[in-house]
Amino acid sequence: MPEWLINTFDGFVLLYSAMLIASYIWMVLAAAGRHHHRKTYHDEDYTIDEMRKSPYTPFVSIVAPAYNEEKTIITNVESLLSLDYPDYEVIIVNDGSKDSTLQLLMERFQLVKVPYAYVEKIKTKPFRGVYKTTSDNPVYQRLTVVDKVNGGTKADASNAGINVVSSKYFVCTDVDCILDKYALYRVVWGTMCSGRRVIAVSATMRMSNGCEVKNGQMVQVNPPHSPIPLFQELEYTRSFLVGKTAFSSINALQNVSGGFGLFDTEVAIKAGGYDGDSFAEDMDIICRMVRYMCDSGEDYQIVQIPETCCWTEGPSSVKVLMRQRIRWARGLLQIFTVHRDMLWNRNYRQFGGFTMPYVFIFEFLAPIIEATGYLVLLSLFFRGEVNVVTMLVVFFAIYSFAQLLTMCIISMDIYIGSGFKRKLDYIWFAIASMLEPIFYHPILVFAAIRGYIKQIFGAQMVWGNMVRKGVNQQDAKKKGGKHA
Amino acid sequence: MEFYTLNRFLYLKYYVMVLYYQLMEYPLLARIAAIMITLCVLFILILIVRNVIVTQMANYRQRKINRARARYYEPMKAIALNPEMLDTADIVQQLDLPVRHNALAAMSQYMVPVFLELYREIGESPNMTNWRRLQQAFKMPDYFDRQIRSRTMRDRIMAFKNIADINADLKEAVASRYLYAKDAKLKMNARFHVGRFGTTYPFKVLEEDTNLVFTEEMMVKYHNLLVYRSKNNLPMPNFVQWCNRSPVNEDLREFAVNEIRLFRQREDCADLLNMLKSTHDERFACALIRALGALEYYVAEDEFRRRFPAASLRERNVICEALGTMHSGLPEVVPFLENAYLLVTDVVSGMTILRVLYNYGPEGREAFNRLKQRSTQDYLFLFKHIESPLIKSERYA
Numbered sequence: 001m002p003e004w005l006i007n008t009f010d011g012f013v014l015l016y017s018a019m020l021i022a023s024y025i026w027m028v029l030a031a032a033g034r035h036h037h038r039k040t041y042h043d044e045d046y047t048i049d050e051m052r053k054s055p056y057t058p059f060v061s062i063v064a065p066a067y068n069e070e071k072t073i074i075t076n077v078e079s080l081l082s083l084d085y086p087d088y089e090v091i092i093v094n095d096g097s098k099d100s101t102l103q104l105l106m107e108r109f110q111l112v113k114v115p116y117a118y119v120e121k122i123k124t125k126p127f128r129g130v131y132k133t134t135s136d137n138p139v140y141q142r143l144t145v146v147d148k149v150n151g152g153t154k155a156d157a158s159n160a161g162i163n164v165v166s167s168k169y170f171v172c173t174d175v176d177c178i179l180d181k182y183a184l185y186r187v188v189w190g191t192m193c194s195g196r197r198v199i200a201v202s203a204t205m206r207m208s209n210g211c212e213v214k215n216g217q218m219v220q221v222n223p224p225h226s227p228i229p230l231f232q233e234l235e236y237t238r239s240f241l242v243g244k245t246a247f248s249s250i251n252a253l254q255n256v257s258g259g260f261g262l263f264d265t266e267v268a269i270k271a272g273g274y275d276g277d278s279f280a281e282d283m284d285i286i287c288r289m290v291r292y293m294c295d296s297g298e299d300y301q302i303v304q305i306p307e308t309c310c311w312t313e314g315p316s317s318v319k320v321l322m323r324q325r326i327r328w329a330r331g332l333l334q335i336f337t338v339h340r341d342m343l344w345n346r347n348y349r350q351f352g353g354f355t356m357p358y359v360f361i362f363e364f365l366a367p368i369i370e371a372t373g374y375l376v377l378l379s380l381f382f383r384g385e386v387n388v389v390t391m392l393v394v395f396f397a398i399y400s401f402a403q404l405l406t407m408c409i410i411s412m413d414i415y416i417g418s419g420f421k422r423k424l425d426y427i428w429f430a431i432a433s434m435l436e437p438i439f440y441h442p443i444l445v446f447a448a449i450r451g452y453i454k455q456i457f458g459a460q461m462v463w464g465n466m467v468r469k470g471v472n473q474q475d476a477k478k479k480g481g482k483h484a
Numbered sequence: 485m486e487f488y489t490l491n492r493f494l495y496l497k498y499y500v501m502v503l504y505y506q507l508m509e510y511p512l513l514a515r516i517a518a519i520m521i522t523l524c525v526l527f528i529l530i531l532i533v534r535n536v537i538v539t540q541m542a543n544y545r546q547r548k549i550n551r552a553r554a555r556y557y558e559p560m561k562a563i564a565l566n567p568e569m570l571d572t573a574d575i576v577q578q579l580d581l582p583v584r585h586n587a588l589a590a591m592s593q594y595m596v597p598v599f600l601e602l603y604r605e606i607g608e609s610p611n612m613t614n615w616r617r618l619q620q621a622f623k624m625p626d627y628f629d630r631q632i633r634s635r636t637m638r639d640r641i642m643a644f645k646n647i648a649d650i651n652a653d654l655k656e657a658v659a660s661r662y663l664y665a666k667d668a669k670l671k672m673n674a675r676f677h678v679g680r681f682g683t684t685y686p687f688k689v690l691e692e693d694t695n696l697v698f699t700e701e702m703m704v705k706y707h708n709l710l711v712y713r714s715k716n717n718l719p720m721p722n723f724v725q726w727c728n729r730s731p732v733n734e735d736l737r738e739f740a741v742n743e744i745r746l747f748r749q750r751e752d753c754a755d756l757l758n759m760l761k762s763t764h765d766e767r768f769a770c771a772l773i774r775a776l777g778a779l780e781y782y783v784a785e786d787e788f789r790r791r792f793p794a795a796s797l798r799e800r801n802v803i804c805e806a807l808g809t810m811h812s813g814l815p816e817v818v819p820f821l822e823n824a825y826l827l828v829t830d831v832v833s834g835m836t837i838l839r840v841l842y843n844y845g846p847e848g849r850e851a852f853n854r855l856k857q858r859s860t861q862d863y864l865f866l867f868k869h870i871e872s873p874l875i876k877s878e879r880y881a
Contacts, residue, residue, distance in 0.1 A: 014513070040638040041669045045600065046645040053711070054704040055746060114875055115868035119831050132874040141876070192704065195697030390514040393507075397517035400524035407531040414535055423539045 006376065013373055020362055021401060027246035028408050034249045035241075035306055035412055044307070048185045052086060058191075060088045060184055060262075061165040064175040065157030067150070070099040074108050076175050079216020081139050085184035089142050091164055092175060095157035096125075096150025105145055110135040118146075122159040122273035125151035130164065154258065155274035155281040162265070162273050171262045174312065178208055178218050179260070183309035187262040190303040199264045199289050201303045202248070202256040204240040204418070207233040208311035218311060221420055223428040228321055231440040232314040234406065234432045237419075241306055241412045242405070248304035252350035254359055255283035256302065260310035267292060267300075278338075280331020287339045290351045307418045322447045329451025332364050367448035399437060406433035548594040553601070560602055563618055564610035575614075575621040585623075592627035599624065599650045608715075616653040625654050632658050637670065644673040648680060648709075656682035663688060672702065680709040683718065690726050690736065698735035703742075710743065724752040727759060738771045745775035753781035760787055769795075770802045777806025785812055789820055800824070801836045808840035818844060822851045831866065838870045 051057045062080055066073055073092075080090045094102045105111060116130035131145040148160045158172055169191060173179065180186075183203065190201035209229035212220035224230045247253045256263070258281060271288040278284040286302065293300040315321040336343065336356075343360060345352035380386045410426045413419035420426060432440075490498055503522065507515045559579055563570060570578075582588055599619070603610075619625060631643035640662070647654050654677075662674035675688045685691075690706075714720055726740035744752050753776060760772040769791070776784040788803045795803065804824065807817055818841065825837040838855070841848040856867045869875060 041641055043642060043645050046649055049604075049649065050704050050708055053708055056700055056703045056707060056742075112874070114872045115865060116872075116875060117831065117835060117865050117869035132872075134874065189701070192700035195699055387511070387514075390511055390517075393510070393514045393517045393521070397520040397524075400521045400528070404524040404528050404531075407528050411531050411535055414538060423535070426535075 006380070009372075009376060013369065016369060017398070020366075023358070023362060024242075024401075024405060027242050028405065030246035030249045031242045031412065032408075034245050035415055038306065039415065044182070044186075047189055048084075048182060051185055051189065056192075057086055058169060058188060059167045060085065060188060061161075061167040061170040061265075062088060062090045062184075063093065063158055063161030063165065063170050063172050064090070064177075065093040065095050065154050065161065066097065066101055066175040067095045067157070068097045068099045068101060069175055070097070070101045070104055072176055073101050073104055075216050077105065077109070077143065079178065080173075080175075081142055082181075082216065083179060083184055084181045085188075088184060089144060089166070091144045091146060091161045091170075093157040093161040094145060094147045095154075095160075096148060102131075102145070102147055106131065109133050109140050109143055109145075111143075111145055116164070118163060121163050121269045124156050124160040124163065124276075125149040127160060127163075151276060153276045153281070155278065156276040158281075159273040159276070162268060165265050168265060169262050170265050170268070171260065172258065173260045173310065174258070176313065177205075177259055178211075178213055178216065178311040180307075180309045181217060183260070186305055186307050186309055190305050191262070191264075194301050194303065196299045196301040197264070197267075197293075198303055199267045199293060199300045200253075200256045200286060201262040201305060202240075202244060202253060203260055203262075203305050203309035204307060205236055205257055205259050205310045205312055206308050207236065207314045209233075209313055209316060211311055221308075221311075223420060223425045224314070225428070226316055227432075227435075227439070228316055228318065229314045230428060230432045231436055232321075234409075234429055234436065236314075237413060237429075238405065238409050240304070241409055241416070244304040245306055247355065248302065250350055250354070251301055252355040252358075253286070253302040253304055254351075254355045255280075255286050258282040259312045263289070278331060278334055279327045280335055283331065283335055284338070287335060287342060287351075290348060291339070291342065294348045294351075306412075306416050318443060321443065322450075325444055325447035326451040326454060329367070329448040330455040332359070333452055333455045336360060336364060367445045368452070370445050371449055402437060403430075403433055406430065545594070549597050552591065552594045553598050556595070557598055557602065560598070560618060561606065564602065564606055564615050566614055567611055569611070569613050570617060572617045572620045575617055579621065581621060588623045589626065592623055595622050595624065596627075596646055596650075600646065603650045612651075615651070619650070619652055624650075624652060628652055628654055629658055632662075637667065640670055641673055644677050647677060654681070656684070656686075668696075676705055676709055679706070680712055686713075686718075687721050690721070690740070696733070696736075698733060698739055703735075703739050706739070707743065707746065710747070714747065720747065722752065723747075723749065724755045727755070734765065734767060737768060741768070741771040741775050745778045748779060750779050750781070753779055753784070757781065757784050757787060760784070760791075766796050766799055770799055773799070773802050773806045777809040780810050780812070782810065782812040782814065785810065785814060785817065789816070792820075792824065797830065797833060801833055804833075804837050804840050808844060811844065813845070818847045818851045821848075822855065825855055834863070835866055835870065838866055842870050 062083075064076075064080065066076075069076070077090065077092060092105065094105070110133050111131035112134055113129045114132045116132075118127050118130060120127070126149045128147040128149065131147065133140040133143060135141070144164060146160050146164055148157065151157060151160075154174075161172075162170060169188065171184065171187065187201040187203055190203075191198040206221070207224050207229045208218075209224035209226065210222040211218055212222065224233055244253055261282070263285070267289050268285065271285065271292040273285070274281045275284045275288075290300070290302075315324055339356070342348045342352045343356045345356075348356075377386065377391075406429060410429055413426075414423065500522070503518055504515075507518050556579060563575055563578065575581075582591070599622075628643050628647055631639045634640055634643070644659070646652070656678045659674040659677040662670050663678065665671040665674065678688060679686045710720065712718075723740040723743045727737050727744075741756065743749075744756065756772050756776055760769060760776070763769050763772070773784075773788060776788075785807065788807060792800060792803055804821060807821065821837050821841050821844070825834060825841070828834045828837065838852060841852045841855070844851075852867070852870070856864070859867060
């Protein structure tokens, strides 16, 4: 390998790393400022009290697709129906389940098919019917079940749900996610505090692996005690509390998680809803909503709130994790193909001028640069051209920076107060953080590279079932599959 | 040879010097990395210490609150619900409160969550005199006064919120110093405080801040404080003045119209109708139509029908809904709606009109059936949807 090439690569990696570290420092400071501002001006109990009494609190719909969820569907729907919010509806989309998901729902909630005027505002696989309760129970009357032919993706099922939404805002979630009792207040409040039109609100999501759940409600938040979910918990917390919060502070949030997010119904429909062909439908819908708002010259805001609103069960095996991350990587490449005109385009404001370039340079390119770095390092090592002391010092510098970042996240989580009740549980975070660069991160790099290769060579995507172990339910054990 | 005794700062200097000389022979990158490690370790240690202190302080505070709750909650509840008026001195004696002022003052901060919890539990049922005296017994007004004068922004903001939350007895004057504060949120909280409890000049927000962004958050808070005033027989404003006086602030203008509707100020209907006749702003017109419909101001029906052909889709839907809410029973309404249905071009408007007709008494139901008979097979699903008793009306069109 010519020396000039190695020197150029060295310089590039140095510059890239410096920029990445600088961006992390900015994110930590911006996020800390944001959390401090929220802590100063926001009081959750007061807000909930005010919203509960007010006629200005908007009606909200929850859209949750379900596919072959017979083992948990009843508990999960009951959980969604027991949220604390003055006025909301729950729309469950039965995405052509092959098991008895629909029958169980019909029996439990006394549902019958109704002649619903289903208007296909967003194109989906054929719709089969809408079910409503015959019971006088006002809680059951909140429930609507949409039955449709299986579309193979969560996006298609979500779109069918959006077609029957009758509120100004809808929350999109997974039926097996556990929502915080006050989650709706939190996300709706996010829309009410801004002078601009809030088109989406993202909320913090955490892993439910290891938590205790009773009657579909979270009773004890614990860190996952198996390695893969624990690493993901750390990754999610870092992403929501630092990355997304910082991006949100300059109105440049890149995506609202598919697991839990609130959207403006009108804008979501006008933007075409979720793209059933996208592997990263959550980022894709934000791209299209932003595109719609910017093209029509309207001001908008996308908000991130730091409090945990939703717990989801993460993959607990390397195989399932790999499959998930390969899909995400393919989705990212797809985003930069489909929405390439938004990259560096100032017409799309912060999203085009900052978010897209940032994601491209530091998320999309990162695995490629990292993998190339490993190869170059190995090659130099075997040729005896590596200064081992320098290498180790640089490695420990990056490693200690990663540990500092984790400590900042722990501090933020304690400051916000929505994390673990037992503060000693954060030791698990620290352990995960120490092991992450060695055991977990290489898996992610490998999965991302594989995802890019598969996407470039057009390999067919298999939407496999995600095997769920189930959270620590006192009343139901979760097992089964869903759209992975 | 000179000997130095290292003190706390020299330790750091010593470490930096050792590091410097150790790494002098190494490349620049290694030296930068070493500095980075030093700084990271230092910050990690600082954060660990900070987290431990914060956690311990929070635990200590929680223990104090739990102790206060265990000791005073039930006796406080009994006093608050006691129909007999009690003196502050009696309450102090009953609760066996510390006599020393400093001890009471220190306790006040832990009593706030107890008062909040109690007020949430007993709602609006307490004997208000006893409730206020209970607060005086714990020196809560003094505590809130101190908090409002605190140097920390959070303390000030939280004090205003807690005062509203527990219906504390604190005069409007305490907020006067912040009515023109530079910090917008603090200023709003002070103004909400004055709006809730004030008597001399309570509506500063609506009077003076005509150019502020009137968010939904503020609408929620302002409406709740107006409800509080209304329940406590405090003077209520006439909202129509803000509809006329703030043409530049659409949000405030719409809020004023909504409040007329929610507080059913029917005496303003004629003014609202005049505004409707002169406005070309769709959003404002929709708010006016909704208000006139909810207040059942039948005179406005002619104007609704006059506007309909030239109105936007959204405004047309609001007009139809308002006609349904108003339910005047005038003979022109049903033929008008029937005709409107025949002219609609979209499903949402069609469903809105059909729903209004379906619920508009026997004549409306007759018109609904007529339209159903005339409808093509393609649109029958709309009629079936409306007829189904299991499907609730749409909230958002």
